[in-house]
Amino acid sequence: MKLFEQQELHIYNSLTKNKEMFQPINDGAVGMYVCGPTVYSNVHMGNCRTFLSFDLVFRYLKHLGYKVRYVRNITDAGHLENDGESGDDPILKKARIEQLEPMEVVQKYSVDFHNVMAQFNALPPSIEPTATGHIIEQIQIIEKIISEGYAYEKNGSVYFDVIKFNEDHEYGKLSGRQLEDMITNTRELAAQSEKNNPQDFALWKKAESQHIMRWPSPWSDGFPGWHLECTAMSTKYLGNKFDIHGGGMDLKFPHHECEIAQAEACNHESPVNVWMHANMLTLNGKKMAKSTGNNILPNELFSGENDVLSKAFAPTVAKFFMFQAHYRSILDFSNDALEASEKGYNRLMDAYRSLDAITAGDSSTHDISAWKQACYDAMNDDFNSPILIAQLFEAAKYINAYKEGSASITKEDLETLKQSMHDFIFDVLGLLDTAEGANGDGNQLSAAVELLIELRNQARANKDFATSDQIRDELLQHGIQLKDGKDGTTYSLN
Numbered sequence: 001m002k003l004f005e006q007q008e009l010h011i012y013n014s015l016t017k018n019k020e021m022f023q024p025i026n027d028g029a030v031g032m033y034v035c036g037p038t039v040y041s042n043v044h045m046g047n048c049r050t051f052l053s054f055d056l057v058f059r060y061l062k063h064l065g066y067k068v069r070y071v072r073n074i075t076d077a078g079h080l081e082n083d084g085e086s087g088d089d090p091i092l093k094k095a096r097i098e099q100l101e102p103m104e105v106v107q108k109y110s111v112d113f114h115n116v117m118a119q120f121n122a123l124p125p126s127i128e129p130t131a132t133g134h135i136i137e138q139i140q141i142i143e144k145i146i147s148e149g150y151a152y153e154k155n156g157s158v159y160f161d162v163i164k165f166n167e168d169h170e171y172g173k174l175s176g177r178q179l180e181d182m183i184t185n186t187r188e189l190a191a192q193s194e195k196n197n198p199q200d201f202a203l204w205k206k207a208e209s210q211h212i213m214r215w216p217s218p219w220s221d222g223f224p225g226w227h228l229e230c231t232a233m234s235t236k237y238l239g240n241k242f243d244i245h246g247g248g249m250d251l252k253f254p255h256h257e258c259e260i261a262q263a264e265a266c267n268h269e270s271p272v273n274v275w276m277h278a279n280m281l282t283l284n285g286k287k288m289a290k291s292t293g294n295n296i297l298p299n300e301l302f303s304g305e306n307d308v309l310s311k312a313f314a315p316t317v318a319k320f321f322m323f324q325a326h327y328r329s330i331l332d333f334s335n336d337a338l339e340a341s342e343k344g345y346n347r348l349m350d351a352y353r354s355l356d357a358i359t360a361g362d363s364s365t366h367d368i369s370a371w372k373q374a375c376y377d378a379m380n381d382d383f384n385s386p387i388l389i390a391q392l393f394e395a396a397k398y399i400n401a402y403k404e405g406s407a408s409i410t411k412e413d414l415e416t417l418k419q420s421m422h423d424f425i426f427d428v429l430g431l432l433d434t435a436e437g438a439n440g441d442g443n444q445l446s447a448a449v450e451l452l453i454e455l456r457n458q459a460r461a462n463k464d465f466a467t468s469d470q471i472r473d474e475l476l477q478h479g480i481q482l483k484d485g486k487d488g489t490t491y492s493l494n
Helices: 045-063 090-098 102-119 132-147 162-168 179-192 228-238 249-267 298-303 315-323 335-357 368-380 385-404 411-428 443-461 465-477
Strands: 010-013 018-021 029-034 067-072 151-154 157-160 201-206 222-224 242-248 272-278 281-283 331-333 480-485 488-493
Touching: 010 272, 029 045, 029 228, 045 067, 045 102, 045 242, 045 272, 045 281, 045 298, 045 315, 045 411, 067 228, 090 102, 102 298, 132 151, 132 157, 132 201, 132 222, 132 228, 132 249, 157 249, 162 179, 162 249, 201 249, 228 242, 228 249, 242 249, 249 272, 298 315, 315 335, 315 385, 331 335, 335 385, 335 411, 368 385, 368 411, 385 411, 443 465, 443 480, 443 488, 465 480
Parallel strands: 029 067, 029 242, 242 272, 281 331
Antiparallel strands: 010 018, 151 157, 157 201, 201 222, 480 488
16 A cells, blocks of 8 residues: 555645645646746755755655656746846846856756755756747647637737636636736836737747847747746646646746646646645845845855855755745744754754664553654645654654663664654655765764774873863864763764
């Protein structure tokens, strides 16, 4: 029996505004699409939080035994700013500044994105399609929408007719916006555009002479609108209706709203069963923004080379910090919060590492089966990682009690505890043990520290307390704390 047959997963659906029991369209299989990065700059921490939130979803679905097809796109076509309607193309703008070809910009920042995700130990998606690789599919969708009567061509550009669409469908149902209110708020701008209505959005834009990235189409040499690529790629790889679509909260309107409209106009059905949105990060209580300087990039966080934080933090510590808040809540990045998370992470890993030192007894003080199910209950409640982490800390208390001899555990329960701790820490949360070397083997660090512990023990035996204290103090300066106990000296990472 698969785990998903034993667990009842509920997910908050942004479309219905309710938590719903998850029932995939196809038994045992899940199709999930997440809006990926626009690759014209280094990925920032707000982006990372979104992608790590859906890495958690991906990991848990896989852990439950689902076969998951996870599609996350790369936007490399350089849609325009201001919701893809006007302004500069950010990829072309960066290409001019850095004196590069647009695809050099795309390659540079795609590599950066993948490197950062790897440092966070995020799993790669099943498919990572690019917008430029699916121009034909986007043109075909535009042709279908025009034939259905929901789009029109003007001067070589094609626009989606929102008012016409709203006669037969509900535009705004995801974001909760009323079309009448949108019309009232934008009526004065109508004369400034070639669109029939200000609410209409571009499906295809005719390229100006200076626009380098362009493709031939039945309407003009141009480029697709921002919203179209996700409709094309999600339906191509997941079908006209699939299970989960995710992204940042900032994409709910207009991007995801337009995706729904395009798919319904083209395929006559709503494209997604469950819409999920991850909330944003703030920094020291203020919105992260490059323009104000209230921003920190992942590599600045990992290296400590920034003016915001007092020290460097490991990627897995930053990830642990982010998972201590629910993905739908706003999370504030601050030095104090990261330091507190680092200490908590180290306590948790100390407990996990000491599991092998526990000796099983004839009875169990704690109900390990109930604890294990409480971990699942947390994740089954809309991927509630903070509650899961609280349960892991509860297990850390059990482990410390077993070590001290104030509580006991049977061999069977000890094996269950070991396996469950491993599953939730490493497989579901995707954390790494910072005591491990770069190749995933902790033997090198352990051997070095154990050697220093042995040298310190020899110094103490020879009453050379100056050397003994020096070893202890210098290890502490490098984040390694020695702990002298009745069973000898152990160490932990601070």
